[in-house]
Amino acid sequence: MAMAETFFSNLKCRECGALYPKKATHVCEFDFGPLEADYDYAKIRAAISREKIRSRPLTMWRYRELLPIDGEPTVGLQVGFTPLVKAERLARALGVRELYLKNDAVNYPTLSFKDRVVAVALTRARELGFNIVACASTGNLANSVAANAAAAGLESYVLIPYDLERGKVLNSLVYGTKVIGIEGPYDQVNRLCSEIAGKYGWGFVNVNLRPYYAEGSKTLGFEIIEQLDWRIPAHTVIPMASGSLLTKIAKAYQEAVKVGLVNASPFRIYGAQARGCNPITAAQQAGTDLIRPVPKPDTIAKSLAIGTPADGYYAVNVMRQTGGAAADATDAEIIEAIKLLAETEGIFAETAGGVTLACAKKLIDSGRIPRDERVVICITGNGLKTAEALDGQLTEPARIKPSLREFDALIVKHEPQRRGEKNSLMEYRQRGNGILETPCLRASAVNKSYGNRSKHTDPVAGANQQPGHGQRRGGDGRGAD
Amino acid sequence: MAKCKGRYWLNFTGPTATEPLIYQLSKKFDVVFNIRQATISDTMGLMGVEFEADREVLQAAIAWLETQGVKVKPVELNTIEG
Numbered sequence A: 001m002a003m004a005e006t007f008f009s010n011l012k013c014r015e016c017g018a019l020y021p022k023k024a025t026h027v028c029e030f031d032f033g034p035l036e037a038d039y040d041y042a043k044i045r046a047a048i049s050r051e052k053i054r055s056r057p058l059t060m061w062r063y064r065e066l067l068p069i070d071g072e073p074t075v076g077l078q079v080g081f082t083p084l085v086k087a088e089r090l091a092r093a094l095g096v097r098e099l100y101l102k103n104d105a106v107n108y109p110t111l112s113f114k115d116r117v118v119a120v121a122l123t124r125a126r127e128l129g130f131n132i133v134a135c136a137s138t139g140n141l142a143n144s145v146a147a148n149a150a151a152a153g154l155e156s157y158v159l160i161p162y163d164l165e166r167g168k169v170l171n172s173l174v175y176g177t178k179v180i181g182i183e184g185p186y187d188q189v190n191r192l193c194s195e196i197a198g199k200y201g202w203g204f205v206n207v208n209l210r211p212y213y214a215e216g217s218k219t220l221g222f223e224i225i226e227q228l229d230w231r232i233p234a235h236t237v238i239p240m241a242s243g244s245l246l247t248k249i250a251k252a253y254q255e256a257v258k259v260g261l262v263n264a265s266p267f268r269i270y271g272a273q274a275r276g277c278n279p280i281t282a283a284q285q286a287g288t289d290l291i292r293p294v295p296k297p298d299t300i301a302k303s304l305a306i307g308t309p310a311d312g313y314y315a316v317n318v319m320r321q322t323g324g325a326a327a328d329a330t331d332a333e334i335i336e337a338i339k340l341l342a343e344t345e346g347i348f349a350e351t352a353g354g355v356t357l358a359c360a361k362k363l364i365d366s367g368r369i370p371r372d373e374r375v376v377i378c379i380t381g382n383g384l385k386t387a388e389a390l391d392g393q394l395t396e397p398a399r400i401k402p403s404l405r406e407f408d409a410l411i412v413k414h415e416p417q418r419r420g421e422k423n424s425l426m427e428y429r430q431r432g433n434g435i436l437e438t439p440c441l442r443a444s445a446v447n448k449s450y451g452n453r454s455k456h457t458d459p460v461a462g463a464n465q466q467p468g469h470g471q472r473r474g475g476d477g478r479g480a481d
Numbered sequence B: 001m002a003k004c005k006g007r008y009w010l011n012f013t014g015p016t017a018t019e020p021l022i023y024q025l026s027k028k029f030d031v032v033f034n035i036r037q038a039t040i041s042d043t044m045g046l047m048g049v050e051f052e053a054d055r056e057v058l059q060a061a062i063a064w065l066e067t068q069g070v071k072v073k074p075v076e077l078n079t080i081e082g
């Protein structure tokens, strides 16, 4: 890519429109409004085209003209262009006609959408001359800063609430970053970071580099459009912590129209939060854009647990202006949704993904999202990082002796479940009740109709405690099923 | 004594949302204030404000606001996550 040219002109106050130079600064001097990157759109329109984008490598940088850097990207060159999965089985379960999953659970390198924002923030940090970079994080951002800084040879510090999931902590530590656990909720981590940013002069990706960082999220929106063969989806469901990602996907849709990549078409933006930390959803549902802080977030979706979301006001307005809505999900609903997604589409999302799917389901069931239009659900993080959320929630693996007889016995016991599968997916659709119908529930419901076999259908207990059962049907195990 | 300046978001919620707290603050403490932005509903208010005062006075004024149920957040702290 020979593209040293920049289209990024200024930082601009989102409240009053005042222009600022492209430095490491993030609030307006007059009204404290957040600063945002501003571009020369006419110039971009002349420079960019679908063909040009198509000719470039499959990474987020193929939309380089719409990102706030001056030179070539230097950090996170492989980030982005994650799969947009057509989710037919999940669509059936939810009772919608056309459903897609934007799967940033497999984003490179740290398995969340945060690699997008960090690629931009650290590229810009280098342009501005920072040698030390840092962040306040609920986990995923820390992972991404740690990994991308390591690869770029930058020193890094990440500050996180001390009680994050083990996987999230480990995924920062391994890169040799300095991890500092703060005894308090995220908002206090955040407060401390700003004091540090002021005092130490580091490049804090989500404090003084925030206008650059935030723009990286737009690439998720551009990719969705391109992967839908240059169409804007009618409905997009997005998880919200600070609310930044949601506002930036909307901005991406608008910019794609503005620079002539796609025809304008109506779109609605929907936000998802956990019930235990729902300041933006609560405001949206109350019909206000004043965000009431949640002082003590309490949810398994720790990555979304921000009690005072900086972009909450803007997120509520995007939902209102586009005709969208917000929903929230309880911990139990989050877990059911994680399982539903895994079982229908083979995608293991983190708790934030459970939040998004559970909320999408609610919005569909309540009629806010129509069943016959194109829906995209954004899956933004990987389930391996929040594995403990599923502790005690899954069936333990069956355990048998290395014996064909025991194996056959086990298979006999699995059979009713297998037959049940098709029916329960149909049930999902008929009852619009996908999330509550877990496989465990399914198995037991099916067992009933299988009468006398029902005793044998617990694969685990059965395998260990009653190894002889299979014989009754399968003899020595040569049965066909 | 050195004057110091601070920029804050004040979040008024609950029973004190409609009290004239900024007026009371200016009577109690020697603080110069400059309101930059404000949004108010019948149950809640959000104000961007700059305070200038001696360091101790500023700290005392903020502590007092917090005892009145106002959430005080330095502007620089208003980061996104996360």
Ligand SMILES: Cc1ncc(COP(=O)(O)O)c(C=O)c1O
Binding pocket: A112, A113, A138, A139, A140, A141, A239, A240, A241, A242, A243, A244, A245, A246, A303, A304, A350, A352, A353, A380, A381, B080, B081, B082
């Ligand atoms: C997995 C995941 N999804 C979504 C979000 C929401 O991001 P935002 O703060 O931009 O709303 C986060 C934030 O940490 C996250 O970790």
Ligand SMILES: [Zn+2]
Binding pocket: A013, A014, A015, A016, A017, A018, A028, A029, A030, A031, A032, A033
């Ligand atoms: Zn301004």
